[in-house]
Amino acid sequence: MLANVRYWSSVAPEVHRQLARWRCRAERIEDRALRALALEKLTEESFNAELAATLATLVARPRRRGVIEAIVTLEVLFDFLDGLTESVTSAAGADGECLSRAFTDAVTLAAEPRGGYYAFHPQGDDGGYLEELVAAVRVALARLPATARLEDLLVIAARRSSEAQLQIHAAGAVGRAELERWARQQAIESPRQWRELLAGAASSVLCVHALIAAAADPDSTREQATQIARTYRWISALPTILDSLVDRELDTRSGRVGYVELYDSSDELAAQLSEVAATAIDRARKAPNTAHHVMTLVGIVAYYSSAPTATGPFARNATAPIRLQLRGLIGPTLALMHIWRQAKRVAQRRGQAPTASRGRSV
Numbered sequence: 001m002l003a004n005v006r007y008w009s010s011v012a013p014e015v016h017r018q019l020a021r022w023r024c025r026a027e028r029i030e031d032r033a034l035r036a037l038a039l040e041k042l043t044e045e046s047f048n049a050e051l052a053a054t055l056a057t058l059v060a061r062p063r064r065r066g067v068i069e070a071i072v073t074l075e076v077l078f079d080f081l082d083g084l085t086e087s088v089t090s091a092a093g094a095d096g097e098c099l100s101r102a103f104t105d106a107v108t109l110a111a112e113p114r115g116g117y118y119a120f121h122p123q124g125d126d127g128g129y130l131e132e133l134v135a136a137v138r139v140a141l142a143r144l145p146a147t148a149r150l151e152d153l154l155v156i157a158a159r160r161s162s163e164a165q166l167q168i169h170a171a172g173a174v175g176r177a178e179l180e181r182w183a184r185q186q187a188i189e190s191p192r193q194w195r196e197l198l199a200g201a202a203s204s205v206l207c208v209h210a211l212i213a214a215a216a217d218p219d220s221t222r223e224q225a226t227q228i229a230r231t232y233r234w235i236s237a238l239p240t241i242l243d244s245l246v247d248r249e250l251d252t253r254s255g256r257v258g259y260v261e262l263y264d265s266s267d268e269l270a271a272q273l274s275e276v277a278a279t280a281i282d283r284a285r286k287a288p289n290t291a292h293h294v295m296t297l298v299g300i301v302a303y304y305s306s307a308p309t310a311t312g313p314f315a316r317n318a319t320a321p322i323r324l325q326l327r328g329l330i331g332p333t334l335a336l337m338h339i340w341r342q343a344k345r346v347a348q349r350r351g352q353a354p355t356a357s358r359g360r361s362v
Contacts, residue, residue: 003295006057014065015053018072019046025129034126041079049075052206054296055213058289063144063216070140071209077106077133078205082165084121091169095120100162102130106137107154107208109147113138145218150225154211157229160186161204168202176262195262196276199240200233207232214288227287234280235297241273242304245315266317274321277301298329305330306337 026038049072056067081103085096098119105113113134118124141147171179183198210232214220244259251258263269284293304310305319323330
């Protein structure tokens with residue numbers, strides 16, 4: 001309840017201002033294809049920024065606006081890069097690596113941005129849009145009191161997120177074996193859970209957002225931030241897997257291989273989802289603001305569980321154990337999500353509501 005009061009009174013209005021700012025900037029991109037991509041991402045995936053900004057409800061009011069600016073701008077940057085590197089040829093080659101440098105440059109304040117992000121891209125002139133996104137994130141982060149102390153953790157999470165995105169986008173060219181090899185390297189501490197840690201890496205931008213919120217607290221320690229990063233490595237697995245789960249029927253019809261196809265059955269998927277949630281909650285208990293991190297986890301599960309496509313047998317069987325595990329919290333959250341979705345459908349009929357889907361596929 002406290003998070004909702006803070007969000008709707010002070011966070012949501014600033015999120016909308018930031019999105020409008022970047023929409024106006026994107027409209028000035030001269031290259032037609034890049035302008036269309038930037039505006040498409042801002043329109044269809046604005047919910048990603050709205051969701052990420054809920055982490056700003058943890059921040060003291062005087063610093064909340066700066067955190068919102070950093071989180072929203074970084075999410076806009078991430079979504080734009082996701083679109084630029086979505087093709088297999090881009091992700092598998094030098095183009096993807098060069099473009100993804102923009103994401104790590106945005107959180108690496110100890111060094112100047114490297115620039116030249118479009119060196120291998122077919123369209124190379126966005127009028128400075130990408131570089132302005134990078135610069136805006138850096139300025140916002142520089143104002144937060146604990147950024148310097150947590151910078152290396154921010155860079156690690158950002159690099160992991162970029163690399164996972166490229167690996168997933170390139171899987172169609174390099175094959176699943178290469179994707180699994182990379183994922184197992186990231187899962188040295190828990191090799192059996194390479195699929196879940198790959199899913200967490202794919203959505204590690206959420207981990208970066210959580211660390212940005214921590215950087216706003218002058219008393220944040222590296223130990224606390226490390227616990228937050230470890231917690232969100234597991235929380236971040238949920239949106240990747242659940243997004244693929246609710247899109248499974250659509251992916252099948254369109255011939256895409258969804259993320260959940262890495263699992264042999266819905267029973268195996270259900271067991272792993274339940275284990276991810278248990279691990280995330282256990283990690284959250286060791287991090288500051290435990291209740292908020294658990295709320296984030298419950299919100300993610302409720303969001304996807306309330307999707308119309310989550311009512312099929314495969315999806316219901318896969319999410320049943322995790323919903324049972326969270327039964328003390330998920331009931332009211334599910335009710336709110338159903339009400340929100342109904343309101344969204346009304347708004348969509350009026351042409352007012354954006355969509356939100358990362359469409360993870362392998």
